[in-house]
Amino acid sequence: MKKSRIIMLLGxxxxxxxxxxxxxxxxLEAPQYPTPLGMDIYINDFADANPHDIKNINLMNHYxxxxxxxxxxxxxxxxxxxxxxxxxxxxxxxxxxxxxxFLYWFIMMVLVSTAGLIxxxxxxxxxxxxxxxxxIMKFTNEDGTPMGFQPPLFGTKDILNFRAHSYPQxxxxxxxxxxxxxxxxxxxxxxxxxxxx
Amino acid sequence: xxxxxYLAMSILGVAAIMSSCQPKSKTTSGALTSNAAERVxxxxxxxxxxxxxxxxxxxxxxxxxxxxxxxxFKVIPVFSQDAEKAWGYNEETKPMLNTSHGFVPxxxxxxxxxxxxxxxxxxxxxxxxxxxTPRIAKIDLSxxxxxxxxxxxxxxxxxxxxxxxxxxEYVVAGTRFSVPVPQRDMPINEYKGNFKGALSFISVNxxxxxxxxKFQLLMPGFDYDLSHPGRGASHGWFFFTTYNTEEASTLMxxxxxxxxxxxxxxxxxxxxxxxxxxxxxxxxPANYAHNVYDEETHTATSTMKKEVLxxxxxxxxxxxxxxxxxxxxxxxxxxxxxxxxxxxxKLSADLTVHSFTKMLAAIEGEKFDGDAYGIPILKFEDVLAxxxxxxGLGPLHTEFDGNGNAxxxxxxxxxVVKWNVGTWEVIDRQPCYYSVGHLMIxxxxxxxxFGKYVVAMNKITKDRYLPTGPEVTQxxxxxxxxxxxxxxxxxxxxxxxxxxxxxxxxDIVKERSKKIYELSKNKHEYATxxxxxxxxxxxxxxxxxxxxxxxxxFNPDNIEGIKVGDKVYxxxxxxxxxxxxxxxxSMIGANTSELLIMPGQTETxxxxxxxxxxxxxxxxxxxxxxxxxxxxxxxxxxxDSNIDLKWSLGE
Numbered sequence: 001m002k003k004s005r006i007i008m009l010l011g012x013x014x015x016x017x018x019x020x021x022x023x024x025x026x027x028l029e030a031p032q033y034p035t036p037l038g039m040d041i042y043i044n045d046f047a048d049a050n051p052h053d054i055k056n057i058n059l060m061n062h063y064x065x066x067x068x069x070x071x072x073x074x075x076x077x078x079x080x081x082x083x084x085x086x087x088x089x090x091x092x093x094x095x096x097x098x099x100x101x102f103l104y105w106f107i108m109m110v111l112v113s114t115a116g117l118i119x120x121x122x123x124x125x126x127x128x129x130x131x132x133x134x135x136i137m138k139f140t141n142e143d144g145t146p147m148g149f150q151p152p153l154f155g156t157k158d159i160l161n162f163r164a165h166s167y168p169q170x171x172x173x174x175x176x177x178x179x180x181x182x183x184x185x186x187x188x189x190x191x192x193x194x195x196x197x
Numbered sequence: 198x199x200x201x202x203y204l205a206m207s208i209l210g211v212a213a214i215m216s217s218c219q220p221k222s223k224t225t226s227g228a229l230t231s232n233a234a235e236r237v238x239x240x241x242x243x244x245x246x247x248x249x250x251x252x253x254x255x256x257x258x259x260x261x262x263x264x265x266x267x268x269x270f271k272v273i274p275v276f277s278q279d280a281e282k283a284w285g286y287n288e289e290t291k292p293m294l295n296t297s298h299g300f301v302p303x304x305x306x307x308x309x310x311x312x313x314x315x316x317x318x319x320x321x322x323x324x325x326x327x328x329x330t331p332r333i334a335k336i337d338l339s340x341x342x343x344x345x346x347x348x349x350x351x352x353x354x355x356x357x358x359x360x361x362x363x364x365x366e367y368v369v370a371g372t373r374f375s376v377p378v379p380q381r382d383m384p385i386n387e388y389k390g391n392f393k394g395a396l397s398f399i400s401v402n403x404x405x406x407x408x409x410x411k412f413q414l415l416m417p418g419f420d421y422d423l424s425h426p427g428r429g430a431s432h433g434w435f436f437f438t439t440y441n442t443e444e445a446s447t448l449m450x451x452x453x454x455x456x457x458x459x460x461x462x463x464x465x466x467x468x469x470x471x472x473x474x475x476x477x478x479x480x481x482p483a484n485y486a487h488n489v490y491d492e493e494t495h496t497a498t499s500t501m502k503k504e505v506l507x508x509x510x511x512x513x514x515x516x517x518x519x520x521x522x523x524x525x526x527x528x529x530x531x532x533x534x535x536x537x538x539x540x541x542x543k544l545s546a547d548l549t550v551h552s553f554t555k556m557l558a559a560i561e562g563e564k565f566d567g568d569a570y571g572i573p574i575l576k577f578e579d580v581l582a583x584x585x586x587x588x589g590l591g592p593l594h595t596e597f598d599g600n601g602n603a604x605x606x607x608x609x610x611x612x613v614v615k616w617n618v619g620t621w622e623v624i625d626r627q628p629c630y631y632s633v634g635h636l637m638i639x640x641x642x643x644x645x646x647f648g649k650y651v652v653a654m655n656k657i658t659k660d661r662y663l664p665t666g667p668e669v670t671q672x673x674x675x676x677x678x679x680x681x682x683x684x685x686x687x688x689x690x691x692x693x694x695x696x697x698x699x700x701x702x703x704d705i706v707k708e709r710s711k712k713i714y715e716l717s718k719n720k721h722e723y724a725t726x727x728x729x730x731x732x733x734x735x736x737x738x739x740x741x742x743x744x745x746x747x748x749x750x751f752n753p754d755n756i757e758g759i760k761v762g763d764k765v766y767x768x769x770x771x772x773x774x775x776x777x778x779x780x781x782x783s784m785i786g787a788n789t790s791e792l793l794i795m796p797g798q799t800e801t802x803x804x805x806x807x808x809x810x811x812x813x814x815x816x817x818x819x820x821x822x823x824x825x826x827x828x829x830x831x832x833x834x835x836x837d838s839n840i841d842l843k844w845s846l847g848e
Contacts, residue, residue, distance in 0.1 A: 035776075052713075052774035059748055059775070063822065136823060 004189030011181030012090025017174035065135025099189025106182035256693030267689030276304030280790035292499035316644030331355030375418035392418030429535030433467035440525035511571035528594035552582035596641030598648030639700030714797030721799035723768035754829030758842035781817030
């Protein structure tokens, strides 16, 4: 079997690791939390980093009028289907072995992942800004607009007494590596094609 | 992280070597060493190396300290009501203080001992005895709460207690005062020959720690003062000091001090256990309380037991012997190897040390010096290993450091004396301020002591701290015993009057300490584990409020339809699942204490409103930024009104 097809096969399979490992993690640090509060975001679940963390994040956030983190969101159904579909397509492409299709799969994956990130950002924005008007504590920015509490999409940010960290986790790295492998497969495949020609 | 720790350790190691190479020019003539402060100082946010569980004496409780800092962490309520924690006040824990004499809200807690496996501390439980109304309590160190109390029948002044055997097979409770068994109406001056001293062996279930009196040994009517288990070679034996072998019943200070020698009773409990397992002993009618707190129902139950198995020692040949020991011995201590049994003759200057090997040989050779009530008395010279000529006066208690040294307190000469186990030579002595009773080395009653510190618990304090009127605190003193000479490092005040303490390396205990109670495991009969379960129910004049609490509100917080003359039960569940977020609750005019409810726990208090009006209740533990808003109202209407029960939150 050609090297490019093996790389493509690997690339197609790697995103399946999302079913085992978290995609993203949000961690909240504060002086009175010597063990920080944390939430692991899986492709189909929000999970406590330590027992009861999400309940305790909700309890903190209700003071500023943020909604509770839901038990389930529609994405938990859509994302797994998306990953399974793109994996199947990837496997098919690897089987066919046409290197040009490797590129198309790569482009598709970049688009799908970007859509996922945009969706995540929109949810975060809503979560951080769509506040209960009867919130116990209301804060405003210097320009007088209501203060939002959106955690960063990527990186670290101070939100009131908390320092929020938001970073991709092993599942996301596997997805990213899989996508990159699609592109690598394309270049390797093109080289193989030229060599044959 | 680990690498950094190793690096730090190796640097510290080098520092230790360097410092130990420095010439020791300092003299320590009982004075404080200059760097004592550094050696007891624990940096903010860091943890002590040892837990010390120090008995509360007449406070009835058990306090938890850190060593070497001497910082107090918690006072665990055991035998006495504690309004701070609602112990003995809330409906859940009232049964814990039930006895055959009814509800007893106080006791005199004496000798804590930590559970052992293979002769080493395992840090699962602490046992402690109630001296006055004889009881043994068990504190579960996963929650640092008292979870079981068993009353001891046929016993009085439960003093030679509560020491555990090498694998916590038994926790042992011996009576200090002999009494008629069974209790009956008889002249006091007919004590001699008629009173009995019960030594109780309470089995401890290896799985759940459940206690049950396996048998009681009915001994002659002496006073059984203290006891310790055999270990290693002497595992299977238990040793009890006695005084008042004169069997006096009045002016004891004189009449019980006439015999030159009293006894240490050596009890082969394995032999008696075998006898009992083969159907030996007599079942005798009794009446004693067995109180168990269940961690999942968060509720205690009290069961009256009606029978106890008693054993006559003369019916088990070879099971019990008396070792003559001078001068009304108090402490009875066994060294880490199990070979030496120390009798601390409290009216003398010397310590008597018996040899277990010699004792066995004397028993084998049947070299008896008569008997007492059918129990063979061994010859003093045959069992004596040595005498410590201390130069002090009034030895009470001895502990061991695991390096071949023993440390004995001397009440009258007010000092701790260090001596060598084997040569019996005195190595060092340091004064105590003042009149030391017990002392404790962490693990000192085990095969493996942590021989770094000794804590002396003094009976008299006088001028050691700022005065607080006629009543002043009791005082403990911490000595470093890692060197040849003991060095006094620290004084710290204690709660009540400590009689003995038990210490353990913190690492063995702290990882097992729970942070919360799981709400999902709450099986309390009146738990309210979700807002959907919140309700108020009336049953005649009894009203049950199923209430929840979470930052920062009660649900419900408005209740109407309560009437004067009702008996209102507030069953309050803390829905929090975060570490260190307890909530409290109290109602104006309630004739009881507050509740202090840990996350996931349910507790109940009773309120009997006597006046019409609208009465507030509130959270008593500063729980959150909105703690001051955590409050509610109950409307109380006249007894004959017909206002329906109504409850709400946020309407």
